[in-house]
Amino acid sequence: MSDSNRLNAVAPILKHYQVEPYFVEDFGKIVKVYSNKGTFALKKIVPNSGTDFIRHVHQLYQKGYNRIVPIYPTNDGRYAVLHDKDLYYLMPWLSNDVKENxxxxxxxxxxxxxxxxxxxxxxxxxxxxxxxxxxxxxxxxxxxxxxxxxxxxxxxxxxxxxxxxxxxxxxxxxxxxxxxxxxxxxxxxxxxxxxxxxxxxxxxxxxxxxxxxxxxxxxxxxxxxxxxxxxxxxxxxxxxxxxxxxxxxxxxxxxxxxxxxxxxxxxxxxxxxxxxxxxxxxxxxxxxxxxxxxxxxxxxxxxxxxxxxxxxxxxxxxxxxxxxxxxxxxxxxxxxxxxxxxxx
Missing domain, CATH: 3.90.1200.10 (Aminoglycoside phosphotransferase (APH), C-terminal lobe)
Structure with missing residues (x-):
């Protein structure tokens, strides 16, 4: 897929977050998004997986556990976007530069x-x-x-x-x-x-x-x-x-x-x-x-x-x-x- 096609594919999804992509890279099921609001990771999952996992993530946050890559809500408060029969959710992109052995x-x-x-x-x-x-x-x-x-x-x-x-x-x-x-x-x-x-x-x-x-x-x-x-x-x-x-x-x-x-x-x-x-x-x-x-x-x-x-x-x-x-x-x-x- 060309760079312009990748941008066109994710742009409708990112609109729900008011994020304008400048450039994207594919990493399997994750797309790295360079945008007007920073760098993000957009993850694709199958709809029948549901979003029950987000409930568990919120429960952990409520209990004081915050070593979780956060999941951003859309403008209307949803934590996943259904687009072309797939679900997507947005996270910050972590550098993952491993200094430890x-x-x-x-x-x-x-x-x-x-x-x-x-x-x-x-x-x-x-x-x-x-x-x-x-x-x-x-x-x-x-x-x-x-x-x-x-x-x-x-x-x-x-x-x-x-x-x-x-x-x-x-x-x-x-x-x-x-x-x-x-x-x-x-x-x-x-x-x-x-x-x-x-x-x-x-x-x-x-x-x-x-x-x-x-x-x-x-x-x-x-x-x-x-x-x-x-x-x-x-x-x-x-x-x-x-x-x-x-x-x-x-x-x-x-x-x-x-x-x-x-x-x-x-x-x-x-x-x-x-x-x-x-x-x-x-x-x-x-x-x-x-x-x-x-x-x-x-x-x-x-x-x-x-x-x-x-x-x-x-x-x-x-x-x-x-x-x-x-x-x-x-x-x-x-x-x-x-x-x-x-x-x-």
Whole structure:
């Protein structure tokens, strides 16, 4: 699209803000607007996403949390403009010149996430029957996973000549089962600790935590952007997707991730039951189980090379999450020993 066409495309939208664009640049779903009133970011979203996220942003502002890239209202008070079947909203353009190194950038991100969760946290009522139902369904899923893994390895071991995938699965089997057992154990401990409770802590989750959605101004302060998936829920729902993406690497001792979580816990300490649930979800080896199930269901001929690669990548992810979960529990036990408290 030519520069003049870009200007013509956004000008009707910006009229609602009394902003006259001089020049625009495309950055994916965001348009950088140079105008008579300064530099702005114009974001496009699909209408069925709605603008519920703006309500969450306002709630955070009301609670005193202001490290959010502000959303400007139109002249008539709306926070989004419907134009050509898309919704648009306007924000200031942040320079995002990162002076901090990667470690400091992520530490600031997790500190601000902890503040966001702290200021928005509230207790909600949870019926005992609902908690029990969730527990029973989840335990049933654990048992189905265990049954499938056991059945599949028995089938593999009956083969005179295993396929490359089957051989690799047999090598990984014990570690997959150990991860599943650890996850199930932590989940059972969580239920034992909470089965008589009728309250649970919820926060406003950002919904898409990412270093790309944490922008810096010219003073070096970090601000969250892209709240379109924001909603109330357990703070675990913000942590796990971020960690999942970060741990999808070659196998390594990822102490960086451990540092991020530890830094977050300094400012928003998890309760004992929240930690148990966090460790259970973090260590649950569902991705590698799903690869095995897909292989099992796939009709011949199978692409062995592709399946072996997928299995190996998910095994690396399993080992990375295992290290983080184990290291976190070790640090927790060390801290409890220092304080003279019995391990939880």
């Amino acid at each position: 990667r470690k400091e950038r992520h530490q600031q991100l997790f500190r601000e996430l902890a503040r966001l969760h702290t200021l928005s946290s509230k207790e909600i009522t949870v019926k005992k029957e609902e908690r029990t139902e969730h527990y029973e369904k989840t335990i049933q899923q654990f048992e189905k996973n265990q049954e499938f893994l056991t059945g599949f390895i028995e089938e593999c071991e009956k083969k005179t000549y295993m396929s490359p995938f089957q051989l690799l699965f047999c090598l990984y089997f014990n570690e997959i089962v150990q991860a599943l057992s650890f996850s199930k154990k932590k989940f059972e401990e969580w239920y034992e600790k909470t089965k008589e409770q009728e309250k649970a802590r919820m926060v406003i989750n950002h919904g898409k935590i990412s270093s790309e959605h944490f922008l810096f101004d010219e003073k070096g302060y970090g601000y969250f952007a892209n709240f379109e998936d924001a909603g109330f829920g357990s703070p675990i729902h913000d942590l796990l997707p971020f960690l999942s993406r970060s741990l999808k690497t070659n196998p390594k001792r990822n102490d960086e991730c451990v540092d991020w979580i530890t830094h977050y816990f300094k400012y928003f300490p998890f309760k004992a039951d929240e930690k148990l649930l966090f460790y259970s979800y973090l260590s649950y080896p569902l991705p590698i189980i799903q690869v095995v199930e897909k292989y099992y269901r796939k009709q011949n001929p199978k692409n062995e090379l592709k399946f072996v690669q997928h299995l190996q990548h998910q095994y690396w992810y399993l080992k990375n999450t295992e290290y983080v979960a184990m290291r976190m529990t070790e640090l927790e036990q060390e801290e409890q020993t220092k304080e003279g408290a019995p391990p939880q």
